[in-house]
Amino acid sequence: MASNTETLRHQNRAYVLAGLRELGRSAHTTLGEWSGLSSASVSAITAELEAEGVLERVEQVASTGRGRPRVLFGQRPNFAYLVMVRIATEIVEYSLVDYAGTLIDRFIDKRAPKEKPLTFTKNIANNVARLAERSGIDNQAIRTVSITTKGVVDPHKPTVLWTPVFDNHPIDFAEAFNHFTSANVCVRNETTFSAQAVAQRLRRNDQSAEDGRRIAVLSLGHSIGLGVATLKSHGRIDAFAPPFGHMVDQQNGPICRCGAQGCVEATAGFYGILRTAFGVPCDTLPARFVPLAEVDKLAVKARSGARDAEYAFRKASECLGLALARLHSLLNVSEITITGYGARYLDLLLPGINERLEHTMQAMQGRSPIIQIELEETRLIDEGNMQWSLAKLDESRVATRLMADVKAVG
Amino acid sequence: MASNTETLRHQNRAYVLAGLRELGRSAHTTLGEWSGLSSASVSAITAELEAEGVLERVEQVASTGRGRPRVLFGQRPNFAYLVMVRIATEIVEYSLVDYAGTLIDRFIDKRAPKEKPLTFTKNIANNVARLAERSGIDNQAIRTVSITTKGVVDPHKPTVLWTPVFDNHPIDFAEAFNHFTSANVCVRNETTFSAQAVAQRLRRNDQSAEDGRRIAVLSLGHSIGLGVATLKSHGRIDAFAPPFGHMVDQQNGPICRCGAQGCVEATAGFYGILRTAFGVPCDTLPARFVPLAEVDKLAVKARSGARDAEYAFRKASECLGLALARLHSLLNVSEITITGYGARYLDLLLPGINERLEHTMQAMQGRSPIIQIELEETRLIDEGNMQWSLAKLDESRVATRLMADVKAVG
DNA sequence: TTAATTATCTCGACAGTCGGGAAAAATACC
DNA sequence: GGTATTTTTCCCGACTGTCGAGATAATTAA
Incomplete structure (x- = not known):
């Protein structure tokens, strides 16, 4: 669409709001440096946002030296x-x-x-x-x-x-x-937000993280979830959650809860692992949820060298490794974070995952993605959800100007 | 980055240039309607571009009715x-x-x-x-x-x-x-451009094709190529080419030219098909290129019911079907166009592909992607390359204003 | 030849950013 | 305590962009 001066102001309002989210409470000098806008423009924008009730002036904690103290702006909580x-x-x-x-x-x-x-x-x-x-x-x-x-x-x-x-x-x-x-009501898969949060952390920790870089979050549990996030230009992050757990692993494989055969989940989800361990036929429809205590017990057995248990975790890990290798072939990911309840079995799963990843990665130019762990999945989800929701609110609703006649009033 | 009036003009210049590519030679009025810009703004922009030597006025072919005839603008070829x-x-x-x-x-x-x-x-x-x-x-x-x-x-x-x-x-x-x-020298995988061209055709034929829709082009030959294109807002198209041919199909599968085991190409590429048909051991490194005549002969045999030949094409088609199902799980594609020399064997391949696709698609919400065929791959590549290259030239180099002092001169 | 029609061009109004300078508010120094 | 210094905010004029409306231009129909 063609742009006009209104679009221009909208973009810059959105950019100032984004800066405020990233930097936290800050003065308009800081926002000007961060955004590249002149102090005068930032001043005009913050004044407008303040009049609309979006921002408020915050008491600054302590003076840093001589000179006039900065006036900090922050989001008005209510x-x-x-x-x-x-x-x-x-x-x-x-x-x-x-x-x-x-x-x-x-x-x-x-x-x-x-x-x-x-x-x-x-x-x-x-x-x-x-x-x-x-x-x-x-x-x-x-x-x-x-x-x-x-x-x-x-x-x-x-x-x-x-x-x-x-x-x-x-x-x-x-x-x-x-x-x-x-209210804007929206529903997202939780791994979308996990991926969002991990990508955001990456950008914060590593300022040099270049645009186009992509990360994934793998959630292990009763079912298998995956979120993918791509770092875009201007600090934006694109995240989505493909139905990775129901990607087909092997033809005519064990039956999955979804009704199809050979899904990743049917081998690497908790019910899949238990089914393999207990030698239940692959064509029996599995229970919806298996008790977590059962999986814990099986892990203990596997760690102490029991064949059946070891084999079940081995199968699951190879399945995950293959699936991640396929993901990497289609969406080159530089980093995979493993989370969910199943992350506590990572000692049992990691060798197989790495083996499959490296086995398929060695020939082509590709480097194997780095594998990390994050035990607190719910924190990841909340963090990502909040970032994503507030950013979207800022961009889509707050940045569009409400009071066209601010000047006429003042 | 923050925007200013210069950015604004840049965007609108780029948009007018994009309109001219899409509509072909056209007048102010048309460009204004298409872009949403006022006639005055379009006039300013075209005047500038004309002065810079980017555009030229074109003789219009025939008058359409009464009234002042339109002055058409077009790209100046040289x-x-x-x-x-x-x-x-x-x-x-x-x-x-x-x-x-x-x-x-x-x-x-x-x-x-x-x-x-x-x-x-x-x-x-x-x-x-x-x-x-x-x-x-x-x-x-x-x-x-x-x-x-x-x-x-x-x-x-x-x-x-x-x-x-x-x-x-x-x-x-x-x-x-x-x-x-x-000159800006760039290298892209050819299926990037095939996908670009198919997406562009889709948008032209079906104006209602919504943003976010995604298509894929599968190129069958000695090796297997894949391009993916996503329709973005404002008429933009994002295309890329993942190493789909070297995505792993099955663990410990036949050895591939790339050195890895079980790549899609090792089963579904021409050398893979021949290897299966002639019962060559899976661990012998295949020849780089097999004569096309050999593949043609094998196809004739398969069509007349020879077991070995049928089996080889069957294996290849199941492998492709599975790989496309995996693609669909990760990057929901609504349409797959099959091209390349191997497209002439589609009668042998399509049943297996469809079977695998539908088999994995039936349970979840997904609809199977529509499969189409395009025999002239080189035309697709050239079309996509030209569109992509000219669009990029327009956007990244022509749209940035050169003559800041146009008015001072005139 | 004249009226009608359609398109382009021109001009003033308005909006946004930018740079510089004035005003404000604190600290440092005598 | 008063004054100079420092740093930030605020205000104003200059410039550039888009828009709407009216003026101008070019062609056809009557």
Whole structure:
């Protein structure tokens, strides 16, 4: 689309807001240096944002030397609120975050055993309303409801297309949330956010991380999740979550919960590992969820040298290694972070993963991706969700100017 | 980066140039409607571009009705020249294209049997110089040299990292072309351009093709190539070529030319098909290139029901089907175009491909990608190369204003 | 020849960024 | 305590970009 001066201002407002997220509270001199905008332009923009109630002046802590002290700007916490909903297998977690990025309230709700899609979404919407009420916040102040789950998500609508619990029954959140009129309701796979968070950390730690670099996060658990994030120019990050766990590993392989044969998950998910260990026939439909204690026990056996257990973890690790090698062939990733409950079995899995990766990587020019570990998956998800949601709110809604007549008023 | 009025003008100049590529020769009014810019702005921009020698007024063919006839603008053909170099297995093709996108000259050069990298690049640079000379064009008028090849290419430098012919010996074109001082020399895998061309055709034919939609081009031959293109907003297309042929198909599979085991190519490339048919052991290093006549003969045998031949094509097609299913899991593609010499065996390959695709696709939400065929691969490559190169030239070099003092002169 | 039609060109209004200088607010020094 | 110094913010004029409307130009139909 063609640009005009309004677009220009929109872009620069968005850029200043992005700078404020990255740098934290800062003066407009700092923002000017960071963004390349002149002090005068930053001043005009911050003045506007302040008048709109987006930013506020913050008391600075201590003076750094002589000269006039800086006036720091920060996000005004109660300008908007973000609700994060994390759907896990047995619980749903609700978090309330203010516009400045501070966690205000959080509670956990247990999931009912055989809930229907409609009551499920209604229930979540009610809990979100309760979360707002507990802090005395009006529903209209909630500008974003960002829901995360495992499974496959519609890229455009707030709808889950496939989950381990509901299978193919689509879960549409649009209706249940239709009275949150000022909120943007969206659903993303949780590994999208994990990848987002890891990419963000990479950029923060390594300023020289060049554009185009790509990382992946592998989540090991009952099912297998994967998020991929690419560092783009101007500090942007593109993250997405392909259905990696249901990528086909081998033709006519063991049957998967999804109904297909030979999915990665069917060999490397927890139920797959147990099935291999106990020699259950590959064509018996597996249980939805196996007790975590069972997997722990199997890991202990494998570590003490029991053949069956060792073999099951070996199979899983080779399957993961092959799948990651395929991922690397299609989307050259420089770094893979392994997380999820299954990360605690990494001692059993890493040798096989590395062997398969290096075996296929040695011939071509490619370097094997570096493998890292991050045990606290939920922290990763929350971190990524918050970054992503606030950045999107800034860019898509706050940066578009509201008060065209600021000058006329002043 | 922050934007200023200069950036703004740059963007709009680029957008007008893009419109002119898409619409062909057109008048202010048309460009204004297409871009959303006001007639006055378009007028300012075209006047500038005309003064810089980028555009010229074109005689319109016939008047459409009453009223003042339109003044059409078009690219001035001799403003810049583009050279396309297509490196194939046995030949190298050189094409000269003017700024308006007209093919001016083309010749083919046979490759010497055991050429060294340095003489190879020198030879190509000499032939490019000869191409320019034949049309009486100064080397400085060549603004882009776009080289295409099979194999793996460095994303940043004009260097080929791996090719079927030279293996891992890197081929760096930078030095051989260092006296083409005003030319931007770049190397891309040929399937990048095939994918670019198919995506462009899709957008032209189906105006409703939404952003984010992704297509793939599969090239079947001695080796297996794949290009992926994504439709982005504002008419942009992102294309890339992953080393799909060397993605691992199965653990401990047949040995590949690249040295690894179980690559897709080792089963589905021509030498792989022949090896399977003749029962050659999987661990014998295959010949670099097998005669095409041999593959044709084998196909005839398979069509008439010979077991060995049928089996070899069956294996190849299942391998391709699985690999495409994996591709689809990671990069949801709505459409796959099959091309290359091997496309003539599609009757033998398609059933297996479809079977594998649908088998893995049935359970999840996914719809199988539509499979199409395009026999003329070289046309696809040339089309994509030209579109891509001219678009990049427009955006990165022509759109940046040269004459800051246009008004002062006029 | 004149009126109608359509397209391009021109001009003033408005909006955004930039650079420089004035004003403000703190510290350092006498 | 008063004054100079330092650093930042704020304000103003210059420049450049887009836009809308009216003036001008070129062609056809009557």
